[in-house]
Amino acid sequence: MAKLNDPMTFMHGPRMKNRFMLAPMTNCQSREDGCLSDEEFHWLTMRAQGGFGLTMTCAAHVQEIGKGFPGQLGIFSDTHIPGLSKLAKGIEDKGSLSVIQLHHAGMRSPEDLIGEKPVCASDNSETGARALTHAEVMLLIEDFIEAAERAEKAGFDGVELHGAHGYIITQFLSPEINKRTDEFGGSLENRTRILFEMIKGIRLRCGKDFILGVRISPERFGLQLDEMIALANRLLGEQNIDFLDVSLWDVFKEPEQTAYQGRTLMSYFTELERGQTRLGVAGKIHTPADARRVMDADIDWIMLGKAGILHHDYPNRYLQDENFQPVQTPVSRAYLASQGLSEKFINYMKRWPDFVSEATS
Secondary structure: OOOOOOOEOOOOOOOEOOOEEEOOOOOOOOOOOOOOOHHHHHHHHHHHHOOOOEEEEEEEEOOHHHOOOOOOOEOOOHHHHHHHHHHHHHHHHOOOEEEEEEEOOHHHOOHHHHOOOOEEOOOEOOOOEEEOOHHHHHHHHHHHHHHHHHHHHHOOOEEEEEEOOOOHHHHHHOOOOOOOOOOOOOOHHHHOHHHHHHHHHHHHHOOOOOEEEEEEOOOOOOOOHHHHHHHHHHHHHHOOOOEEEEEOOOOOOOOOOHHHOOOOOOHHHHOOOOOOOEEEEEOOOOOHHHHHHHHHOOOOEEEEOHHHHHOOOHHHHHHHOOOOOOOOOOEEHHHHHHOOOOHHHHHHHOOOOOOEEOOOO
């Protein structure tokens, strides 16, 4: 079994110095035009300095209509490249690999934010989203590929395709949401086609040393666990991506589907043959004991979200003391500011119960 401080290689790109990745976290700190802000630069480079082997950005939208949050980082225009270049260099200078997560919110794009009806794999009465035309699906694939090319031009080590959490790729994967009758709907092969076309295009048009990862959700959003296991098996087996990121919400939970209960959700993915593709998970990994327990389950790397917010230097702390005790929540605004969060990010974190205290210290 790999240990947290062991280096890790990918099929493409440079070596990762340890098994800690920073999770891609919404933080609402960038400019409304998608350009990088000083606050977001500070937040991410501080994590790189804190020892994360790989520092991943928040979800960066590949089309203007795909914006999901105020102050979201963008990668849909060449005007974003100067800021992204600064960020990639800043992360690299701190000794971490840099990966940007490529995203489109689809039906989850608020209409008042994007100024028009959101789009989806199919018409969606719940959100008011309209179905993408066939030409728009092809453009969406192209825009994800172009965003990856933009990331490479900016100096990032790689990208992750955000195929989780109910966003546009998930909306195609979900048999509950996707009611298309063309080659992008119906069978599992058809519903996954959009993702594999993106992977193929990125591999063809980006360099041989460019890292490519995919994030998936195994359940919720109308997804079926058996289909997501089959998708993961194909992603791992084809050896065209460098890592698969399974977002579990809780790494120790059992599946929601009764027929699959009696073992952890994570175990359905660790038992798959993965060849040289690396498998990692995210979801409520708080303490060093949690992290080691996950690694002992035959995971290649872990992704820290809230733990990485609370300690910008979590990996370095672990390197110094494998049993260090993370701070307990709620924490004060002043404490979060000391960890590199701006006022916008702190206010966003107030959405999470019992995370931010209004104490003054």
